[in-house]
Amino acid sequence: MTQLFSSISASVLVLIVLGLGIVGYVTMRSRAIASGGGDARNLHSLPSYYGANAAMMIAIPSLLVMVLWMLLQPMVIQNTVIKLIPDQMVSEGSSVGLVMSDVRRIADGLDAAVAQGAMSGQEAAGLDAVETDVRSRLAEVGVALGSDVQAPILAAAQKYRLLSQSWRAAMVAVVLVMALAGLGFAYRQTDKDFRARNVVEAGVKGLLIIAASLAILTTVGIVFSMLFESINFFRMHPWQDFFLGGSWAPNFRGNSDLSILPLLWGTLYISFIALLVAVPIGLFAAIYLSEYAGPKVRSAAKPLLEILAGIPTIVYGLFALLTVGPFLVNIFGRGDNGVLGVDWMSGATSVLTAGLVMGIMLIPFVSSLSDDIINAVPQSLRDGSYGLGATHSETVRQVILPAALPGIVGAILLAASRAIGETMIVVLGAGAIARFSGNPFEGMTTITTRIVSQLTGDTDFASAETLVAFALGLTLFVLTLALNVLALYIVRKYREQYE
């Protein structure tokens, strides 16, 4: 029995449960009709609701238990198995995780060997690390091990196999029992007076709640994972240097200067230039589209403008690196060969390059949001202004824009938080040098760029130089979150005014 159950894989189990659900649906549907004397009008709910109720009772609790079981099982097994391994082995082999991955690997290898018939089940359970060369035996079946297997690890692996088999069998049994119990429960419920419709309604609501809370829990999970790694970072590196220091000079031998301030300066400077580009252009485009353009122009221009929002940012980054950067160098650099005959700019990557391109990227954000907000200004205000003999532009300038201002400010703040969090454009267009400088023709670097560079390549997750990425990410997250909250607060306050 155990053998049979443990051989059922998770996906087969899901199929079995779903099959049971379908069986439950069909049988309970016909049972409901029968309880109404063959006439569906005698039932409280439509017959399909009885079927759906049965399917729900069968599938949802059992699948939920299955998911939880599969999440918890590895932890429980690991806690049992790790006791078999002497402490000094763990400390030699650097970490529990590494030892456990060895154990899992050997266990999987034994499984594979048994599956291929190279070993019998008893043989696999009774292997002895001293008598048998486990490494070569496993290599025969295609499982390569890094080193010879030590006795405690082999014992642990065998224990691991045994435990996972029995736990898996227990899981299959529990899940099947729950599914059958659900079927029985639905069988007892199904009766012409049973309010299946209301129960299904509640079930649908529950499903929607689960979906919503999964999204929220994921966010919380992300924040916590960043928070824990950031705490680890601040254990290794003084927070005074991170928040108040003056230079960014990571050094993989340790003892590096890791201050966020030069990066924050670069981020804000580039974002500022981006907004300088995006706000006037986006706002004027929105005013034209919502106030002046005819319906034909509007229906053509608005989607065209929104195509800008659909371009992947890496493409903007290429545009910055290959087109805008050299173009700017041609104007502001190259000394006498340049357009202006000055030599202010030496390389294609600069604050100005990244800022300009990011500004272009943000235009549709500003214009689309502002357009909606300008359209939300009631027609009665426009009429009132025209009725007093104001021209179109006077109306826009003195009535519509002031009325829409809070919303537009919200739109700009949302764009700003996009700009601060933007990565690809600055990775390719802004350069890599962290410094405080007001010169827009110099390369500078941003928080996001540094996160990328600290986490790519060979990384050691026990060093401050790597973990600083999480602290940077968390700071960035807090910054953009604050901006978003502020923007949404302003936009919402404005909405209330006219609804």
Next chain:
Amino acid sequence: MKDSNISENDVITQPVKIAARNVQVYYGDNHAIKDVNVEIDDKTVTAFIGPSGCGKSTFLRCINRMNDTIDICRVTGDIEIDGEDIYDRKVDPVQLRAKVGMVFQKPNPFPKSIYDNVAYGPRIHGLARNKAELDDIVERALKRGAIWNEVKDRLNEPGTGLSGGQQQRLCIARAVATEPEVLLMDEPCSALDPIATAQVEELIDELRQNYSVVIVTHSMQQAARVSQKTAFFHLGHLVEFGDTDKIFTAPEDPRTESYITGRIG
């Protein structure tokens, strides 16, 4: 219908202010106003009544060319104010609207202070040479709008914070501030409670001293209370136009009688 201009009651006959001849209005393919001829007197309150969708608001909006702001709307025929065709090429609709003020159905104060609401028109038309003159214009307009006493201590508070009736009187004061010659009112009391309505009606009666007032209303009692002349519109036609007393007591057209007695509409 024009001959009904001869006054039968104690209204002093005034010169004609607005004359409309053969006015047609189309919304796209929809013929909204059909062949309207009317002469509206100066310093008189003229009421437009009729069932919903009969075109009375549309016709009102022709008088200050507000319909120009609607793309699909087309107006033909002549409308003259003081003998000048307002649909002539030479006429700037923006200037025209300064001369023909309008008050709307829903109070629509701008999201600005009470003072700035009233000063809006004078500012864009350059009516005041300095702050003192502007203060003066604002004060006079608010007094004429019968709201001065309620707001004189809070001129810098937003106009949107006033009550509905106060907002509507503020809008009237705002329209009056540009010194118009004609005041158009599109159901000015439909969003107001009875007390505010009474205040606005009283105000309309006072405004008659200086302006030609045209008011669209759904309330026949209101038309009877405030107007000297009444025009009845039905399905885009001007059915009957004459002295208010006569329209309400001895209508000539059976359709007018049916509407007044509540059989159509």
